[in-house]
Each structure stands twice: as C-alpha cells, then as structure tokens.
Amino acid sequence: MSLLHWAAAGAAGYAIWHAVRRKEEEHAPAAFAEGEDTSKNFARVRSAGTEGMRSDPKRWDKIDQASDESFPASDPPANY
Structure with a gap:
C-alpha cells in the first residue's frame, strides 16, 4: 500500500471515530456541564450551582x- 492509501484510510477512520463521538455527545443531558459524569447518577440530577450547568446564566x-x-x-431552602 502506498502512503496515499494509508493517509486515506487514516482520514476515513478519523471521520468515523469523530461521527460516533459526536453522536454520543448529542445524547448527553442538556443541563449537565461538559465532563460531568452522569453514569452513576440514578436520578439524572445535575450538581447544584453554576459549575454544574452547561451554560452560564447572565445573572x-x-x-x-x-x-x-x-x-x-x-x-x-433553609435561608428562604
């Protein structure tokens, strides 16, 4: 196989890997912050506070x- 064939195979492999990874990210809950582990979270409730949110609120x-x-x-809440 020539170097051009290896490059094409590598590019195709990367494209497939990227598509699978992107599809997995789409199924992540929208409220969870990037990188927050939800696998052990039975109730699917995110951590409290702005650090647990995917986007920061304006106020x-x-x-x-x-x-x-x-x-x-x-x-x-107790301080209500």
Whole structure:
C-alpha cells in the first residue's frame, strides 16, 4: 500500500471515530456541564450551582443558588 492509501484510510477512520463521538455527545443531558459524569447518577440530577450547568446564566444570586440546591426536594431552602 502506498502512503496515499494509508493517509486515506487514516482520514476515513478519523471521520468515523469523530461521527460516533459526536453522536454520543448529542445524547448527553442538556443541563449537565461538559465532563460531568452522569453514569452513576440514578436520578439524572445535575450538581447544584453554576459549575454544574452547561451554560452560564447572565445573572445568578443567592436566591437562585438556594433554589437550585433545594431541587428536587419539595422543601424550601433553609435561608428562604
């Protein structure tokens, strides 16, 4: 095989790998931050706070933080 054939095979392999990887990323929950492990998370609830979000909110204060930390519980936050 010539070098050109090896290069074409490598490019095709990379394209397939990239397509499979991209398809896996599309199935990740939208609320989870990049790199947050969801495999052991039975309830599929993300970590509280802005560091657990995929995109940063424009405004985030203490009330937003307390509300986010209380989810999915039905009790209000302690500092409400």
